[in-house]
Amino acid sequence: MKLALTIAGSDSGGGAGIQADLKTFSAHGVFGMSVITSVTAQNTMGVLGIEDISPEMVLLQMKAVFEDLYPDAVKIGMVSNGEIIRAITEGLKKYEPEGVVLDPVMISKSGSHLLKPEAMEALKKELIPLSLVVTPNLMEAEALSGIKIKGKECMRDAAKRILALGAKTVVIKGGHLAGDALDIFYDGKDFYEMASERIVTQNTHGTGCTFSSAIAANLALGYTLLESVKRAKEYITGAIRYSLDIGHGVGPTNHFWNCRKYSSAHCPANNVRGHMYGFKTLCGH
Ligand SMILES: Nc1ncnc2c1ncn2[C@@H]1O[C@H](COP(=O)(O)OP(=O)(O)OP(=O)(O)O)[C@@H](O)[C@H]1O
Numbered sequence: 001m002k003l004a005l006t007i008a009g010s011d012s013g014g015g016a017g018i019q020a021d022l023k024t025f026s027a028h029g030v031f032g033m034s035v036i037t038s039v040t041a042q043n044t045m046g047v048l049g050i051e052d053i054s055p056e057m058v059l060l061q062m063k064a065v066f067e068d069l070y071p072d073a074v075k076i077g078m079v080s081n082g083e084i085i086r087a088i089t090e091g092l093k094k095y096e097p098e099g100v101v102l103d104p105v106m107i108s109k110s111g112s113h114l115l116k117p118e119a120m121e122a123l124k125k126e127l128i129p130l131s132l133v134v135t136p137n138l139m140e141a142e143a144l145s146g147i148k149i150k151g152k153e154c155m156r157d158a159a160k161r162i163l164a165l166g167a168k169t170v171v172i173k174g175g176h177l178a179g180d181a182l183d184i185f186y187d188g189k190d191f192y193e194m195a196s197e198r199i200v201t202q203n204t205h206g207t208g209c210t211f212s213s214a215i216a217a218n219l220a221l222g223y224t225l226l227e228s229v230k231r232a233k234e235y236i237t238g239a240i241r242y243s244l245d246i247g248h249g250v251g252p253t254n255h256f257w258n259c260r261k262y263s264s265a266h267c268p269a270n271n272v273r274g275h276m277y278g279f280k281t282l283c284g285h
């Protein structure tokens with residue numbers, strides 16, 4: 001059994017954060033574990049409140065996980081404040097996991113600050129250099145690189161600047177640009193473009209969390225980083241295509257879309273429509 005850890009915030013609505021990450025790990029057949037950094041009262045309409053976990057408790061959760069179950073890959077999401085970032089940094093330096101995927105979560109789709117603005121420098125200086133891959137969206141890439149991103153060339157320029165911060169590799173997600181959903185992966189040498197058609201839906205809650213935890217799940221399964229990123233792009237595209245129209249706002253991604261095992265109405269692989277799209281199962285059921 002392969003194991004993956006998410007260090008992130010809890011989303012009570014179940015669409016993003018820890019909940020999206022654990023669902024993604026399960027859909028990949030990977031055993032999921034969690035270190036909770038912050039509890040958000042959140043649903044498809046927005047964030048009602050945020051309560052951070054103490055840095056001591058964050059480090060203690062890391063100790064509990066690393067000194068017993070040791071993960072094959074780690075995903076980091078919402079880190080909230082500078083003290084929590086320092087606790088995570090201490091844990092990462094002590095336990096030295098491979099395959100750290102950092103999703104530099106800053107602001108939720110509904111506009112709430114999930115990273116305190118004063119913690120930006122700690123994220124840049126402490127967490128980025130300890131990560132194998134950083135996965136900013138356009139706004140986060142602008143904040144990290146200091147440049148305005150208007151198109152593909154700017155994405156490449158921003159990727160170079162983010163590597164200069166000490167990141168080993170970066171995926172800039174173009175989900176918020178017009179046209180195809182184009183992501184750019186840069187490993188310091190080559191650029192790889194991963195594009196999918198833009199799916200017209202309002203239900204995109206948790207897309208970034210799902211994408212980064214899918215990279216971690218694939219790393220845990222033993223795929224190379226490039227393969228893991230490509231497979232994660234395939235996973236998130238299906239999860240958005242079949243995203244769920246639940247709640248009264250921005251609905252969540254669907255983690256059952258590629259799994260024949262679940263004879264759920266939400267599993268397109270089980271009905272004609274799914275076969276028409278020609279999706280293959282990733283999990284082999
Ligand atoms: N409408 C869409 N159609 C297809 N792919 C999309 C769409 N929106 C986003 N994506 C893809 O989903 C992934 C996540 O990108 P996105 O930019 O939405 O992340 P994010 O803003 O960090 O998400 P979150 O708000 O959950 O933090 C990327 O691979 C992106 O290309």
Ligand SMILES: Cc1ncc(CO)c(N)n1
Binds near residue numbers: 008017042077
């Ligand atoms: C807890 C949490 N993490 C990440 C996101 C992504 O925006 C969110 N909305 N909530």
